[in-house]
Amino acid sequence: MKSLHISTTINGDPVEFICDPDEPLLDVLRNRLHLTGAKEGCGTGDCGACSVTLNGRLVCSCLVLGAEAQRAEITTIEGMAEGDQLHPLQRAFIDGAAFQCGVCTPGILVAAKALLEKNPSPTDEEVRYWLAGNLCRCTGYDKIIAAVQVAAAEMRSA
């Protein structure tokens, strides 16, 4: 298999990498670029633990080829905090104990941020539908929804 040389932008920074043609973006992020925030829960698009944005759209990075990142813009959980300053969603998840093992958390934060950019005041039902592709085996979801709403309220008043 011939390796590909890809130039892309991740969290605003230009990045170059070499990957196999059939290598998922998730594997590139984790194994080649050491951005291990995105997790592989299933590898088949069902769990959302690998969520990133690709050209502004929320996607599962396990179902994107690394090759497709060529000249694209990607954001990952690693780009969410500004230096030491956590994003309101990150703070709300810590303050509200909205995770236990944490495997789902990076994907849920990336997904929730995409929601609030589109819809700054979602109903609980809208949050649940938007996050239906983000599975959590620990929390039972209630604290996740509550934390998203806390962050949304804070961001609206900012």
Next chain:
Amino acid sequence: MRYMTAQSASAAAMALAEEPGKSRVLAGGTDLLVQMKAGNLTVDLVVDIKHIPGIRDIVPEAGGFRIGAAVANAELREHAGVCQQWPGVIEAAGLIGSTQVQGRSTIAGNLCNGSPAADSVPALVAADAVVRVAGPDGTHDVPVLDIPAGPGKTTLNKAQIVTSILLPARPARSGDAYLRFIPRTEMDIAVASAAVNLTLDATGTVTAARVALGAVAPKVVLVEAAAKAIIGTKLEDAALSALAQACEAACNPIDDKRGTIAFRTSTAGVLARRAAKIAYDRAQGSANAGASK
């Protein structure tokens, strides 16, 4: 495996035609990459069509809309014109997977993957959408109903690609709707589904209708007898019962743990009945919306 991005439909068709091994088109990858990862599909060449100029555009055409084959469902749902004209197609496309899957998946991919349970396909058949196919011999237009050939199979040959799907213009007082049954509330594959597209006259009588069912046969079924059952009626109970009966008669489903033959069959009838009522209300609403403008 090799990966290439095609810069034109003819370049894509050429590369697909010349590949001696197994080749596949890549749109959103939400079926293709899952199948490749599962190990039941080894591909020698993947042709990414998303960089073909115009293939991500939605363009008004002859009173309808031409939807590029690489328009992601999330983008489709944000298009106010299509949402207003074809709400049933939009609700079907909107059911495909999670927010993340919506960000990548396409209706053309949904069609070309050939699943009998593909959600957008019955709605596209009810809409009488027209598929534009490009191949080494040029481009031609095909009714959407002619594409599916059975589970995982289409009538396209290995060098043909879908470049766009045309949702046609529609008369005043028209409406469409799509419903599916799944055992959960989200993220599941249809056990049975129904799409209805109809047009009314000024008195509220149905003058034209198309009814299509998903997940109840090896491929999508257009049920002409069901359309006949409601044409000339105002969807009175007798007409709706005749519609449901015609739908049941058209079913030839699989029997599995997610739905028995009897369950899938009667569910298809119930869904068609409900979808017809929603389409009817939308047709009347579109008449009112038109009048108030």
